[in-house]
Amino acid sequence: MTSTESLLSALRQDGFRITPQREMIVAAIADSDGHTTADDVLARVRTKTQALNLATVYRTLELLVGEGLISRADLGEGRIVYATAGHGQHLHLVCRRCGRVIEADPDLLEPMRVQIALQHGFQPDVSHVPIFGLCSDCAPGGSD
Amino acid sequence: MTSTESLLSALRQDGFRITPQREMIVAAIADSDGHTTADDVLARVRTKTQALNLATVYRTLELLVGEGLISRADLGEGRIVYATAGHGQHLHLVCRRCGRVIEADPDLLEPMRVQIALQHGFQPDVSHVPIFGLCSDCAPGGSD
DNA sequence: TTTACTGCAAATAATTTGCAAAACT
């Protein structure tokens, strides 16, 4: 079963209706390799049909996040990205200067996650963690 | 020398003018225990005088961040907080559900920071790191 | 048939910007 199908059936099970718009939105999220924005979802769907409004994208994204079916990461500067929950963990290194987003090994978060859970009873959303800073190209005093 | 004074002299050294507005804004940031928003800065200053416009707050905050004199952290949902750079490191645990922000030991970041630097040449802004998730009160299946 | 969902357009809200007046150096 594709991830699109499982997301849709989860929605249906929770009593929500499956509309063409929702199908297309979910497919667009699943298609993206795991990082989409509201705008991007609209653009992807619009390559196929005009039958989708941005407001609907927002509403559907909100619905999916609320149902825990997709995760949401705030990369700063209004950049909010979504990914299917089954897509695995992400550690995004977001460059404050050039805006570049680098993927790092999410296992690096494990020790910290465990300690935070132990010390504060806080459950970090390790599925999608943004870390801000400067990439090698933008860092001052770098070796380049 | 207070941190307010050092920030102002740094500004002056870089060729910027010291205005009453900038003095008040810098003092407000230093006064706050290290976490302020643009709105909060305006409110703090407004308790003393009306001679300050929100646009000026934004411009000054941007200036200070650009000069590296204060750090800026995006806590999501439009919550952007500022802190004086000399205020030490912060690890914010931001609850996605209730919005609570818990302070954690920034040393927890060290191992990850080192690995990220080694593996990607990326320099995380460890002065102010937000981690999103669910606090003990909001986490499902918690022990409460 | 019933009620949820969608599209449209207007409403929000936070931040940014142009420009003339005011003020730092």
Add this chain to the structure above:
DNA sequence: AGTTTTGCAAATTATTTGCAGTAAA
């Protein structure tokens, strides 16, 4: 005096919302 900075108000951008029509179940 000369240039930067400020205040004001309008512009911008992303997101949200009301409402009436459309469609899933």
